[in-house]
Amino acid sequence: GENVEQHPSTLSVQEGDSAVIKCTYSDSASNYFPWYKQELGKRPQLIIDIRSNVGEKKDQRIAVTLNKTAKHFSLHITETQPEDSAVYFCAALSNAGGTSYGKLTFGQGTILTVHP
């Protein structure tokens, strides 16, 4: 089955700096890679996603890159703010035939702390 590794487990940056979180996956059939932000005691919230036919996607201060050959993808947050502090999870979706029968496999999470 799919295995997703996420690094680093903790990341501390100063406000305004950039933050990068990296994930690798094992199943070459995985075709969708979402990133979730989870604040303490709350549900995971989708912040950005990328499909396997795209190499990069950007949404304001957040960007995701995907290298299918190397089977890794990364989250980039620029101009970090204290409210970006949370746990971030990467995930990979593998499914059969483009159906909704796939399952998300999550990384272990990265605790991001942005210091004012």
Place this chain on the structure above:
Amino acid sequence: DAGVTQSPTHLIKTRGQQVTLRCSPKSGHDTVSWYQQALGQGPQFIFQYYEEEERQRGNFPDRFSGHQFPNYSSELNVNALLLGDSALYLCASSWGRGYTFGSGTRLTVV
């Protein structure tokens, strides 16, 4: 409002007891997946329901079972609770690739 509703929000049970957690999916979503999130860990896939059938299952024992109703809502049942079952249980509904998570049920087994 994420559109996925889970109940109850918190639950305390004793070892050996049984528990039922409930999930109402987002409108228009036909697939429900359940995840277990232990403290400090990423969510782990338990199983997925579609058209009232279990479609996929993760590495969880048979003590974990579920059901999906005709209105797409779902239940997760756990029998013979162990201390290690203490976790946040997340329900995610989906249609295609779009997953929406509920706020979860915090289960504590004592």
